[in-house]
Amino acid sequence: MEFQASAASRNIQPSATLKLNALVQEMRAKGHDIIGLTAGEPDFNTPEHIVDAGKKAIDDGYTRYTPVSGIPQLKKAIVDTLLKDKNLLYENKNILVSMGAKQALYQALRVILNPGDEVLLPAPCWLSYQEMITMCSAVPVPIHTTAEQGYVPDIESFYEKYTDKTKLILINSPNNPTGAVWGKKILTEIAEFAKDKDLLILSDEIYEKMVYGDAHHVSIASISDDAKERSIIVNGFSKAYAMTGWRLGYSSGNEKIIAAMDAFQSHAAGCPNSIAQHAAVEALNGTQKPLYDMVQVFDRRRKLMVDLIKDIPNVSCFEPEGAFYVLLDISPCIGLKCHDTPISSDMDFAHLLLAHNRVSAVPGNSFYAPNCLRLSYAVKDENIVEAMKRLKEFVLSLE
Ligand SMILES: Cc1ncc(COP(=O)(O)O)c(C=O)c1O
Missing domain, CATH: 3.40.640.10 (Type I PLP-dependent aspartate aminotransferase-like (Major domain))
Structure with a gap:
């Protein structure tokens, strides 16, 4: 059977991060410690009183x-x-x-x-x-x-x-x-x-x-x-x-x-x-305290990530005021080489950063943000510190 997708669905772009995620899984399976900065969700559990209300609804x-x-x-x-x-x-x-x-x-x-x-x-x-x-x-x-x-x-x-x-x-x-x-x-x-x-x-x-x-x-x-x-x-x-x-x-x-x-x-x-x-x-x-506590943690991590980025050459970022992402501008790295492999896009950068320094981040192109990476700070503080250390090592290794 020959399947012809409908006109409306034919042009849907497969997620740009799928290939990257597949590589993350492959590397993790081989025992590599990847730090993932791709999360689009809080790394917190649903507050207990909300979970209890869900359980009660079932009962x-x-x-x-x-x-x-x-x-x-x-x-x-x-x-x-x-x-x-x-x-x-x-x-x-x-x-x-x-x-x-x-x-x-x-x-x-x-x-x-x-x-x-x-x-x-x-x-x-x-x-x-x-x-x-x-x-x-x-x-x-x-x-x-x-x-x-x-x-x-x-x-x-x-x-x-x-x-x-x-x-x-x-x-x-x-x-x-x-x-x-x-x-x-x-x-x-x-x-x-x-x-x-x-x-x-x-x-x-x-x-x-x-x-x-x-x-x-x-x-x-x-x-x-x-x-x-x-x-x-x-x-x-x-x-x-x-x-x-x-x-x-x-x-x-x-x-x-x-x-x-x-x-x-x-x-x-x-x-x-x-x-x-x-x-x-x-x-x-119900109480909004868990929300306020979570926002405080995100605020701390936001400052931490932005401060650490300031110390990395050839990249920069706008200081975010909301959500839990930093958009990292990597334009000065485009045209450089990583171990003889040229970096011609944010996708190349993301792949090489993952392959060599074991940090995953989302390439900006699909957000209409070419030559950028989206970094999520919905991760633990120590992972932010380690990820920014690895990012710095990667950027310094480019020629
Ligand atoms: C800007 C924006 N809008 C909407 C959504 C979807 O949220 P929901 O989980 O409620 O479908 C997301 C999820 O990442 C988002 O980033």
């Missing part, structure tokens, strides 16, 4: 289908949280619970985009956005930003990239992979631009609780009533509550868009996991 028999859009008590907990944290007034009908922020984002894109529509996508950005947009037969239009700009775009570039096909702006602050946290000024400008051009805004705020120092998370929906009306905010439990495996996220926004996403979800997936939903009520309504 209480909450093991059946729930309403597709989520159980009312979780939607209420989300509504209360949005009001308390962001002063955003929603009702249960504005909320849709999904199987992770990833599914929420994909569904939002599916109900908004028609083939050929363009999405303004500030970059660097999370690698799934461009693939999801392409899966909708729509077109990602990156708006490139630099470390010198603090990875905050200027509003002129939105006007420059705008065409009559532009339908949506997709933003993510705190950002994966840069760690940038956008302030009120740029968010206000984007909200005004969206109003001016009558565009929708999809705002991925999954790292909102992970902000450090003076950084402060602002939701674009809180900028104005108009911004709130044209924004879908996506959030989830994976990062803040260390619940990646529970698969739970949510969207809040305009009632009609949420209803369309609900209808889509009802056929594409059904209801989110019942047990996870009961645990998530506890995550939002």
Whole structure:
């Protein structure tokens, strides 16, 4: 049989890190001690009181289908949280619970985009956005930003990239992979631009609780009533509550868009996991201390990693203000050789660093961050110290 993949799925890029991960596994199997800096999830367990609520849900028999859009008590907990944290007034009908922020984002894109529509996508950005947009037969239009700009775009570039096909702006602050946290000024400008051009805004705020120092998370929906009306905010439990495996996220926004996403979800997936939903009520309504403790640990590791990077020649980084990643600029190393093997891309650098100095990191290219590596500091302090030592040795060995 000859299989011809559908047009929508034909162009999906296989994950750039798959080959790298295969090499990590092969090396580990041979007994090499690899330090992995690729983690996209907290290295913490789900807090005990949340786990207990999940166990209780099983004991209480909450093991059946729930309403597709989520159980009312979780939607209420989300509504209360949005009001308390962001002063955003929603009702249960504005909320849709999904199987992770990833599914929420994909569904939002599916109900908004028609083939050929363009999405303004500030970059660097999370690698799934461009693939999801392409899966909708729509077109990602990156708006490139630099470390010198603090990875905050200027509003002129939105006007420059705008065409009559532009339908949506997709933003993510705190950002994966840069760690940038956008302030009120740029968010206000984007909200005004969206109003001016009558565009929708999809705002991925999954790292909102992970902000450090003076950084402060602002939701674009809180900028104005108009911004709130044209924004879908996506959030989830994976990062803040260390619940990646529970698969739970949510969207809040305009009632009609949420209803369309609900209808889509009802056929594409059904209801989110019942047990996870009961645990998530506890995550939002219960103590937030484990979250604050985890954020403090990440803040310490962030400073540690950035300080150690300062001591390595030929690489540099923007000091992240949120999430748990450092985007390392390796441009000065491009063109150098590692034991006679030329380094012509971030992928080459990542492979050689792994092969020779046993540190794995994600090449930046798939995040629209060429000549960069994404380093995760969701690892123990001693691993950060050892990994930065090995990175330094690797860079010093290049000729
Ligand atoms: C920016 C961003 N959005 C969304 C997600 C997906 O989160 P979830 O586990 O809720 O699907 C991730 C996970 O890495 C992410 O980095």
